[in-house]
Amino acid sequence: MAKVKSLADLKRIKEEVQTKIKLRENSDRPEQVVQVKVAMATCGIASGAKETMNYIISELEHQAIDAVVTQTGCMGYCYAEPTIEVTLPGKEPVVFGHVDKTKAEEIIEKYVKRNELVDGIIPVNYKSI
Amino acid sequence: MKELALHILDIAQNSIKAEADLVEIKITEDKVKDIYQIEIIDDGKGMDNETLQKSIDPFFTSRTTRKVGLGLSMFKQNAEQTGGNFQISSEPGKGCYVNATFGHKHFDRPVLGDIAGTVLILAISSPETEFKYTHQTADGLYEFDTREVKQELEGVPLQHPDIKKYLEDMIHENLLEIRYSK
Numbered sequence: 001m002a003k004v005k006s007l008a009d010l011k012r013i014k015e016e017v018q019t020k021i022k023l024r025e026n027s028d029r030p031e032q033v034v035q036v037k038v039a040m041a042t043c044g045i046a047s048g049a050k051e052t053m054n055y056i057i058s059e060l061e062h063q064a065i066d067a068v069v070t071q072t073g074c075m076g077y078c079y080a081e082p083t084i085e086v087t088l089p090g091k092e093p094v095v096f097g098h099v100d101k102t103k104a105e106e107i108i109e110k111y112v113k114r115n116e117l118v119d120g121i122i123p124v125n126y127k128s129i
Numbered sequence: 130m131k132e133l134a135l136h137i138l139d140i141a142q143n144s145i146k147a148e149a150d151l152v153e154i155k156i157t158e159d160k161v162k163d164i165y166q167i168e169i170i171d172d173g174k175g176m177d178n179e180t181l182q183k184s185i186d187p188f189f190t191s192r193t194t195r196k197v198g199l200g201l202s203m204f205k206q207n208a209e210q211t212g213g214n215f216q217i218s219s220e221p222g223k224g225c226y227v228n229a230t231f232g233h234k235h236f237d238r239p240v241l242g243d244i245a246g247t248v249l250i251l252a253i254s255s256p257e258t259e260f261k262y263t264h265q266t267a268d269g270l271y272e273f274d275t276r277e278v279k280q281e282l283e284g285v286p287l288q289h290p291d292i293k294k295y296l297e298d299m300i301h302e303n304l305l306e307i308r309y310s311k
Contacts (some may be wrong), residue, residue: 004180004299004302004306005298005299005303006155006297006299006303006304007277007281007299009283009295010278010292010296010299011281013291013292013295014281014282014283014285014292015292017285017291017292020286020291038254040138040142040143040254041139041200042139042199043195043199043202044196045130045135045138046135047131050138050243050246050247050250053250053254054246054250056286057184057250057253057288057293061288061290062290067208068152069253069254069288070254070255071142071254071255073142073192074194074195075194076194077194086237091263102297106210112176127142
């Protein structure tokens with residue numbers, strides 16, 4: 001049986017990764033990068049926000065898009081979970097609803113990369129309780 | 130929730146919201162006593178007694194965006210459905226302790242699910258909070274601490290796909306080593 005992976009071997013992977021990427025100091029200048037917030041409250045988690053978030057994190061890294069992906073609480077759109085809020089540099093935040101993997105891919109391809117609007121935007125003038 | 134890992138992800142959000150520096154997730158399996166125990170301990174700002182009493186009420190939440198708060202109540206209900214029990218205790222300034230015990234062999238106990246992914250997504254999305262995950266079975270103990278991991282990584286982002294994949298595999302393989310129950 002192969003050796004069980006441990007923290008000791010993490011160094012090797014770390015060095016491989018280090019040579020692949022230039023270290024990006026995203027968090028120091030969040031206003032210049034794409035910010036994605038995934039709603040991860042009970043309603044979001046129950047609707048699959050974890051898969052959505054995993055997908056967005058890996059896809060943005062794969063495509064080397066400078067982005068900060070964080071989580072947020074429930075925005076009051078429980079009916080439309082999983083929801084994400086995307087803020088492009090210098091733009092107003094936009095909230096998208098029903099974001100599964102397919103939708104997330106569409107948002108990254110069209111909105112994040114080409115700045116085209118896609119279906120599924122929750123208008124901000126909607127006020128909940 | 131379909132998986133215990135999702136419950137953990139949900140309850141840990143409370144700890145993050147309470148500005149905890151360290152969140153401990155402890156899973157203890159005991160097949161002899163028929164126990165699958167999940168403890169979530171944080172050092173956040175805690176709750177006063179009145180809030181604590183209301184915390185398991187599904188119609189109470191500290192949020193203003195909606196009127197219900199189902200996280201803790203569903204966790205409690207799920208534990209009790211499997212013949213287990215649920216406790217929560219907290220004091221202002223002293224953090225919070227949540228303990229849910231499930232019947233290990235009970236038919237209604239949800240599967241553990243993707244615990245490795247849960248711990249990593251918590252660590253990635255809340256970089257200011259540290260997480261310590263321990264899993265105890267009859268065959269051994271496994272500990273995963275984001276403080277140790279971050280020390281090894283020396284600033285290389287946790288969310289890089291290669292690193293994330295490696296850590297996920299690492300947790301999974303170590304859990305198999307101690308023969309954890311799904």
